[in-house]
Amino acid sequence: MSLRHAILVLLQDQEASGYDLAREFANSIGLVWNATHQQIYLELGKLNEQHMVSFRHVPQEGKPDKKLYSITEDGRQELIRWLKKPAGPARIRDAFMVKVAGGQLADSGALLGELEQLSKQRRERLATFEALAQRLDEQGREENLYSYLTVRRGILDQRAWLQWAEEVRQALEHASVGLPTS
Amino acid sequence: MSLRHAILVLLQDQEASGYDLAREFANSIGLVWNATHQQIYLELGKLNEQHMVSFRHVPQEGKPDKKLYSITEDGRQELIRWLKKPAGPARIRDAFMVKVAGGQLADSGALLGELEQLSKQRRERLATFEALAQRLDEQGREENLYSYLTVRRGILDQRAWLQWAEEVRQALEHASVGLPTS
DNA sequence: GCGCGCTGCGCAATCCGTTGTATAAGCACT
DNA sequence: AGTGCTTATACAACGGATTGCGCAGCGCGC
The missing domain is CATH 1.10.10.10 (Winged helix-like DNA-binding domain superfamily/Winged helix DNA-binding domain)
Structure with missing residues (x-):
């Protein structure tokens, strides 16, 4: 709690x-x-x-x-x-990831569409965080150290996600060549 | 659900x-x-x-x-x-991140210690995932595509976290120079 | 003129999730 | 002999979290 x-x-x-x-x-x-x-x-x-x-x-x-x-x-x-006192373990509930794991049963086209949509959101978030990080940096990184580090976490997280999304996109586009689009 | x-x-x-x-x-x-x-x-x-x-x-x-x-x-x-149907938004509960955000009130030394411990866990997980990815790759990436992509997500996630941890470590070590360790 | 979205607060019901406890057998360590 | 870990399942209690609903006024676009 x-x-x-x-x-x-x-x-x-x-x-x-x-x-x-x-x-x-x-x-x-x-x-x-x-x-x-x-x-x-x-x-x-x-x-x-x-x-x-x-x-x-x-x-x-x-x-x-x-x-x-x-x-x-x-x-x-x-x-x-x-x-x-030590923090409890981090918990996540990422339904989209569960969908990817069960992707064999899914429609690749639909999955790709959803991936695109999520990528767009992530790119927007990345831009917001990058702007915020720059602003904090200009104001003096030392004074805003903890906010700055938190924002950095956000930036690195978005970048990692987007890199992964690119891998998925390529893999799924390959896989769906010649398959029915339905 | x-x-x-x-x-x-x-x-x-x-x-x-x-x-x-x-x-x-x-x-x-x-x-x-x-x-x-x-x-x-x-x-x-x-x-x-x-x-x-x-x-x-x-x-x-x-x-x-x-x-x-x-x-x-x-x-x-x-x-x-x-x-x-579209997946619901991902939810996370990362208590350690909350601690970093509120870091001004925290003891830098304790925070660094906890960071080290978490880094160790992440490095272990990274090694496990990398081994698993290689195994899947050798067995044929195409057949295990969705498992492979899920594991890749894990790898990129651990790497991003570890990179961030390194930034935090450097920043906190700088910040705690000359400060009371208590 | 009507619906929609934003600002702002709140209650109630239900469902989800955590924590604690229980049972039961084998194995390893001290 | 006692302690603790692993395999294996399960109930009960509580508290946290989601979902649904409700109120209220302003501004914007069609």
Whole structure:
């Protein structure tokens, strides 16, 4: 259970609403830990009850009011405590990979189409991360060291995936030559 | 929910016991989809009720009896149906990455130690995958195409991680020069 | 004028997944 | 003789995660 810790890490830099956090989970941190808005709102509620975060109401015009959360001293202590003990093993659930593994039964054309679509998403993400890395570098890499390293992980991950996708594309195009396209 | 589909993919090649599957989930497929033995036994039970797998009792001496499961025609149909529809997004839970992102509060020394340990595991995995890839290649890459591509994904993933780890190591060693080790 | 998408919050039900416990036999080490 | 690992299966309890639903107003395009 370290969704709470991921939230605390994000709140360390700046106060944020549940909605803000949900967006960050969909982008940057999403590469490493994902969560939906329902999960985040629930966890923020629990963290508040346990005095690890506090919030202030911010009325807005044209938009719904929001709650801006910030980390408390208790929250910071909990984060430090958690950082000290070894992290649990990384877990993944990649349905597309399962499909590739079972590819004999699949339609190569459909698989290639899906691969193209995912590649497009990965290329976009790569561009975003590269821009972000450059920005952090210009601002001073030392001050943003941990953010910079996290983004680097994202970049290397996207590149590795895209390289693999290229291998798959070539292999499947070869394999589907002369086969029915259906 | 595609633990069931991962199981069906594995059973496509050969019949296996719950224990066999658990081992495969801990190794090869574990890179892509992980599951514990309890989860697997439970899912096998459900798959059996829904006539997607069948099993035969195999009495053993010196060891407990086992149930060897194989995929049925219904199971194969379900797999094909699932392969046709687009895969859900990949999900990850990497607690160590969360720790790096929140690294300002952490002890660099401890983080470096954990990094070393994880690197060792990754290097071992890389060696296993490289050996497996070579074996598949010698047996004929065409016949084992989908297994080969899955293993390639594993190799590229480990290499990318190790490259990143090297960057982190250098950055943290720089950063911790002159700082208190506590 | 109508639908769609974005911003923003939240509840409820159900399903998935983890953790703990249990049984049972052989083998290796101390 | 005791401890712990491996093979092999399984139940029960709890907590985490997904899915479905609901409210609410603004802006954009057709």
